Amino acid sequence: MSTLTSASNHSGQAESGANVMTFDADDAMVKKFILASLTFGLVGMLVGVILALQLAFWPANLDLPWTTFGRLRPLHTNAVIFAFTGNFIFAAIYYSLPRLTKTPMWNQTLSQIHFWGWQAIIVSAAITLPLGFTQTHEYAELIWPIDIAIALVWVVFAINFFGTIATRKVKHMYVAIWFYMSMVITITVLHIFNNLALPATLTRSYPIYSGMTDALVQWWYGHNAVGFLLTTPILGIMYYFLPKSVNRPVYSYRLSIIHFWALVFIYIWAGPHHLLYSGLPDWAQTVGSIFSIMLIAPSWGGMLNGLLTLRGAWDRLRTDPIVKFWAVAVSFYGMSTFEGPMMSLRSVNSLSHYTDWTIGHVHGGALGWVGMAAFACFYYIVPRVWKTTLHSLSLATAHFWLATVGIVLYIVAMWASGITQGLMWRAVDEGGQLQYANFMDTVLQLMPFYWIRLVGGLMYLSGLLVMLYNIGRTIQTSGSAVVAAPPAAFAK
Amino acid sequence: MSTEPKDKAKFDGAPATPPNDSWHRRLMEGRAGLFALMTTVGVSIGGIVEIIPMYSIAAGPEQMAEVTPYSPLEVAGRDIYSREGCVQCHSQMVRPFRAETMRYGTWSRAGEYTFDRPFLLGSRRIGPDLHRIGGKYPNAWHYEHMRDPRSTSAGSIMPPYSWLHKDTYTVADVTASVVALQTLGVPYTDEEVANVGASIKAQADAIVADLATAGIHTEPDKEIIALTAYLQRLGRDGSAAVKAREAAAPTPL
Numbered sequence: 001m002s003t004l005t006s007a008s009n010h011s012g013q014a015e016s017g018a019n020v021m022t023f024d025a026d027d028a029m030v031k032k033f034i035l036a037s038l039t040f041g042l043v044g045m046l047v048g049v050i051l052a053l054q055l056a057f058w059p060a061n062l063d064l065p066w067t068t069f070g071r072l073r074p075l076h077t078n079a080v081i082f083a084f085t086g087n088f089i090f091a092a093i094y095y096s097l098p099r100l101t102k103t104p105m106w107n108q109t110l111s112q113i114h115f116w117g118w119q120a121i122i123v124s125a126a127i128t129l130p131l132g133f134t135q136t137h138e139y140a141e142l143i144w145p146i147d148i149a150i151a152l153v154w155v156v157f158a159i160n161f162f163g164t165i166a167t168r169k170v171k172h173m174y175v176a177i178w179f180y181m182s183m184v185i186t187i188t189v190l191h192i193f194n195n196l197a198l199p200a201t202l203t204r205s206y207p208i209y210s211g212m213t214d215a216l217v218q219w220w221y222g223h224n225a226v227g228f229l230l231t232t233p234i235l236g237i238m239y240y241f242l243p244k245s246v247n248r249p250v251y252s253y254r255l256s257i258i259h260f261w262a263l264v265f266i267y268i269w270a271g272p273h274h275l276l277y278s279g280l281p282d283w284a285q286t287v288g289s290i291f292s293i294m295l296i297a298p299s300w301g302g303m304l305n306g307l308l309t310l311r312g313a314w315d316r317l318r319t320d321p322i323v324k325f326w327a328v329a330v331s332f333y334g335m336s337t338f339e340g341p342m343m344s345l346r347s348v349n350s351l352s353h354y355t356d357w358t359i360g361h362v363h364g365g366a367l368g369w370v371g372m373a374a375f376a377c378f379y380y381i382v383p384r385v386w387k388t389t390l391h392s393l394s395l396a397t398a399h400f401w402l403a404t405v406g407i408v409l410y411i412v413a414m415w416a417s418g419i420t421q422g423l424m425w426r427a428v429d430e431g432g433q434l435q436y437a438n439f440m441d442t443v444l445q446l447m448p449f450y451w452i453r454l455v456g457g458l459m460y461l462s463g464l465l466v467m468l469y470n471i472g473r474t475i476q477t478s479g480s481a482v483v484a485a486p487p488a489a490f491a492k
Numbered sequence: 493m494s495t496e497p498k499d500k501a502k503f504d505g506a507p508a509t510p511p512n513d514s515w516h517r518r519l520m521e522g523r524a525g526l527f528a529l530m531t532t533v534g535v536s537i538g539g540i541v542e543i544i545p546m547y548s549i550a551a552g553p554e555q556m557a558e559v560t561p562y563s564p565l566e567v568a569g570r571d572i573y574s575r576e577g578c579v580q581c582h583s584q585m586v587r588p589f590r591a592e593t594m595r596y597g598t599w600s601r602a603g604e605y606t607f608d609r610p611f612l613l614g615s616r617r618i619g620p621d622l623h624r625i626g627g628k629y630p631n632a633w634h635y636e637h638m639r640d641p642r643s644t645s646a647g648s649i650m651p652p653y654s655w656l657h658k659d660t661y662t663v664a665d666v667t668a669s670v671v672a673l674q675t676l677g678v679p680y681t682d683e684e685v686a687n688v689g690a691s692i693k694a695q696a697d698a699i700v701a702d703l704a705t706a707g708i709h710t711e712p713d714k715e716i717i718a719l720t721a722y723l724q725r726l727g728r729d730g731s732a733a734v735k736a737r738e739a740a741a742p743t744p745l
Contacts, residue, residue, distance in 0.1 A: 054651070055618065061651030068651045070577025132575035136610050162524070171522045178521075181528055186535045193539075200672035201665065204571065208676060211605030212553040213546040215613055220539050228535075257516060264531055268538030277587040278613060279553055279602025284542055291538070354583055354617040426591040434594050439620040440647045 023098040027385040029111045033091035034378060034385075036119055037084055038468060041374075043126070044079030045464060049457045051076055056450035066130035074141040075129045080366065081139060081229060083122045088374040089233045090118070090157070093180055095381055096240040097164055100174045106163025110156050117153035121146060133203040137218045139225050140194050144205045147195045154191065158184050175256040179236025182264045186228040194221035212279050219274040227267040230365060234373050235263075235302050238330065241377050243309055245322045251308035259301025266294050273344035276353065285346075292344035299337030306330040321396035325376035328404055332368025336361065351422040356446070360414025367407045367460055375399065375467060382471050388480045391473035395466055402463030409456030417449035556603025558733035561678050562725065564688045565695045568666045569722025572715050573612070576653065583614035584623040584726065597624035597731055604730035607678055619650060626728040631699050632706035634720045656716040663689045695721055 054060045054069045061068045094111070098104050105111050124146050128134075134141040142150070161184050165177065194217055197205035209217050243250050250256060272280055272288025307330050316323045339361050343352050352358060383390050390396065424442040427435035436442050520527050545551035562570060573579070586592050588599040600623050605611055629637075629644075636643050639657055641650040667688045674680040684691065696712030699720055703710060710717070 055649060058649045058651055063652055063654065065576075065655050068576070068653075070580045070651075073577065073580045132577075134574060134577065136574045136577075136579055136612060138615065162528070165524045168524075172517060173521050173524060173527065178527065178531070181524075182531050182535065185528060185532050189532075189535065189539075198672050198676050200668045204669065206609040206669070206672050206676055210607065210609045210676075210678075211611055212602045213543070214609065215605075215611040216546060217543060218611065220543060224535075261534065265534045265537065268535050269542065272542065274615065275613070277589075278585050279600060279605060281545075281551060281553060281602075283551065284545075287542060350587070350589065353587075354615070356616075358616065425595070426589065428591065434591065437595070439595070440645060443618070443649060444647050 021102060023104055025108050026094050026098045026105050026111070029105070029115060030091050030095045030381060030385050032115050033087045033094060034381065036115075036122075037087035037091060037374070038378070038471065040079055040083030040087060040122060042461075042464060042468065044076055044084050045457070045461045047072055047076040047079060049454065049461055052450065052454040052457050056447060056454055065132065071130050071132055071134075074134060074138075075126065077139055078125050078129065078141065079122070081225070082125070085230060085370050085374070086118065088370075088377065089183070089229070089237070090114070091381065092237045092241065092377050093161070093233070095385070096176060096237070097161070097180065100170065100177060100240065101164060101168035102170050103164055103168045106160050106167060110160040110163075114153060114157045114160060117149065117156065121149050121153060124149070128203070135195070135197065135205065135207070137194065137207075138222050140191075140218065140221060143203050144195070144197055144199050145202065147191070151188075151191060154184075154188060158188065174239070175250070175253070175260065176236040176240040178260050179232045179239065182260075183228050183233040183236070186224060186232075186264070186268075190221045190224050190228070194218060212275075212281075215275055215278065216272065216280060216284065220268070220271040223271040223274060224268055226362075226365070227263075227270075230370050231267070231299075232263065234333075234370055237373060237377060238302070238306050238326070241380055242306055242326050242330075245320075245326060245376065245380055246310060246313035246316060248309055248311075248313055251305050251311065255301050255305050259298040259305070262298035263295075263302070266291050266298060270295055270344070273349070276344070276346055276349045289344050289346065292341045296338060296341050300334060303330055303334035303337070306333075321393065321400050322376050322379050324397070324400045325372045325379070328400075329369050329372035329376060332364055332372065332407070336365040336369060339364065351426075352418060355418035355422045356414040356449070357418025357422065360411045360418060363414065364407070364411050367403070367410065371460070372403065375403065378467065378471065382474055383481075386475050386478040388474055388477045391470050391477070395470040399463040399466045399470070402459050402466065406456045406459030406461075406463065409459065410453050411456075413449040413452035413456060417446045417453075420445055420449070553602035553605075555606060556601060556730065556733055558736070559604055559606055559729040561607045561673075561680060563691060563695055563721070564666050564670050564684075565692045565718050565721045566725045567669050567673065567722075568661045568692070568715075569718035569720065570612075571669060572656070572661070572719045573722060574610070576656075578622075579612045579614045581614075581616065581618035581650070583617050583621045585613045586621055586623050592621075596621050597727070598734050600727070601730055601734070604727065607673075609673065609676065609678070619648075622723065623727045624731060626724050626726040626731075630706065631702050631720050631724065632708055634723055635703060635708055635710075635716055638716055638719070656719060657710065657714060659715045660711075660713040661715055661718050662713075663692060666692060 050060065051069060051073055054072075065071070094105060121142075125142055128143055128146065129141060133143045135143060140147075161180070165173070165181075196208045198208065199205040207214050207217075239250060239256065269291035270288055272284045273292045274288075276285050276289070278285075306326070310317075310323065310327060313323065317327055342348050343357070343361060352361075379390060379396055421442050424436045424445060429435045520530065546553065584600070586596045586599045593599055604623075605613075633644055635657070637645065638653045640652050641648040667685070670680060670685055670688055674685055693712065696717045699717050700710060700712045
């Protein structure tokens with residue numbers, strides 16, 4: 001496969017020699033996006049830990065309107081999806097796109113508007129959600145004025161993105177760019193059509209869709225927000241940063257073509273699996289399940305391409321935390337994309353739906369895939385854009401273990417909790433009556449799992465704090481080193 | 493058919509892309525506009541095929557003529573339900589399983605949601621499903637439950653919502669909601685829109701009077717009254733219609 005394109009030979013930042021192409025203006029944006037992602041990542045995960053505590057210990061709701069679980073959960077999901085992951089994706093794109101196209105981002109003013117506009121949106125979300133201003137659609141809770149702002153800022157980003165591609169100096173577009181492009185296009189479509197609503201007041205609106213149609217449009221959006229914000233851009237990032245991190249070409253270019261087109265076509269259809277056994281017409285439920293099963297193939301295509309790119313570099317798994325993070329991230333991607341289709345089978349869904357199994361599933365993807373990929377990229381990018389070496393290799397390794405053990409505790413607790421409650425809901429005694437007719441019995445049974453989940457979440461958050469310290473110390477030595485290829489980036 | 497420029501290798505001394513004239517490179521991967529167009533087409537098909545039939549009688553969700561729009565006070569209560577994020581912990585969709593119908597009541601039909609904007613099916617039951625909560629408990633139960641959930645449900649992990657008993661809704665605010673819903677096609681008559689205040693007063697006063705019989709004294713403009721009105725309405729049109737149809741038809745629906 002060595003004759004096929006790799007990220008390495010698309011790199012604009014040659015490691016040595018006089019012909020180094022640099023992108024200082026874009027790297028300045030990368031720094032901003034990274035700091036924003038880290039800041040909001042801390043906030044979003046801290047809120048997540050608070051929510052975990054509230055479920056185990058209800059007085060933690062504090063008896064205040066703006067700190068109850070019902071208002072804080074959207075803050076958690078929006079913060080980790082759009083603020084932590086969103087800023088991470090933008091950082092990675094502003095870093096990799098100029099290097100892949102050998103072209104600076106098209107317009108620096110648009111870059112600035114994109115950055116500050118996005119942060120203003122996040123701040124307004126952090127204010128409005130605890131105040132109870134919500135559209136109630138999951139991951140689309142933000143009220144209509146903020147939705148308009150999101151659309152405008154997204155268009156600014158899209159113009160900058162496509163402007164860069166239009167002026168690129170490398171004709172062939174590397175696979176990472178395809179995945180970025182699919183995000184820019186699809187999120188535009190999803191955001192606009194899911195948020196079509198008529199305002200009643202400045203803070204309240206009603207969707208143009210009603211009932212089951214509203215539910216279908218929302219889960220078409222909700223499932224593909226996962227697909228095109230938490231999956232395809234991260235895959236694009238994987239296709240750039242993973243080969244760069246191990247200095248090896250992508251395993252198979254042909255596989256990337258096949259799984260890209262299959263993924264973008266199939267993903268969109270899977271939304272109805274969120275509405276199995278609902279009033280949604282049966283044909284739509286069945287189509288959703290079938291396409292969910294089909295999704296295994298393109299998803300595992302991406303996973304295999306990532307893992308097999310590590311072939312020949314497995315020895316670095318012992319020494320290089322970046323490789324550790326990538327190996328676990330890609331593995332969790334593979335696990336989650338197998339678990340999801342299984343949960344979209346009616347027989348499994350009848351047990352798993354409405355339970356913590358779903359929560360465990362989404363955190364396998366979010367903490368395991370998105371989070372670990374983000375950490376791998378931060379450890380890769382930070383020394384390069386701040387032109388220094390990472391403060392501590394052993395702290396990065398400690399972060400890796402805290403995060404990995406934290407995820408495992410979290411997911412196993414949620415699997416156990418979900419299956420326990422699902423089985424208790426359906427349990428009948430010999431007389432055919434509900435064995436646990438009092439719903440509360442099925443809740444109190446979960447408390448040990450909720451405490452274990454809290455410990456897992458705290459471990460993951462502690463890992464983040466270790467990384468913040470490590471990156472903070474790294475930035476203090478900014479400019480001290482000419483960066484070489486990994487793993488020499490870790491000097492200590 | 494264009495081929496890649498010969499001078500590609502000159503940029504920055506980076507190695508050239510390996511020679512590869514495969515058809516997909518010539519056709520797609522060097523042409524950003526076409527690539528973006530194909531991606532747009534690829535991601536659009538699924539949504540179009542699934543969503544557009546929802547607007548057809550044959551393939552869309554079934555309708556129920558017996559289900560009528562929420563009253564203005566219930567609209568106000570629904571807005572409070574949305575604001576407090578009740579949907580984060582409570583579903584409104586009883587699935588067609590024996591274990592669920594025994595626990596909650598008859599399963600949820602598509603036609604029951606016709607006037608739900610936004611839909612509030614939920615995705616996680618941290619607490620029980622609420623689609624058949626209407627009429628299950630007296631008004632006083634909801635009043636006490638929201639004040640202190642553990643006073644009615646021992647062991648509950650639900651937070652108290654004491655501010656609902658102090659904060660008030662306004663007729664002007666509810667009217668804005670009803671007008672918007674009417675514009676979207678909910679069949680409120682102009683007369684109903686003009687008399688939102690009177691409608692609210694009648695329904696709220698009745699709940700306040702009922703609470704008084706249980707020894708609870710409050711005012712009709714408190715948010716808890718609107719929320720109670722909404723919860724007491726939930727799922728009642730549907731379950732009444734199902735009962736009537738089962739009585740009229742020899743085979744169960």
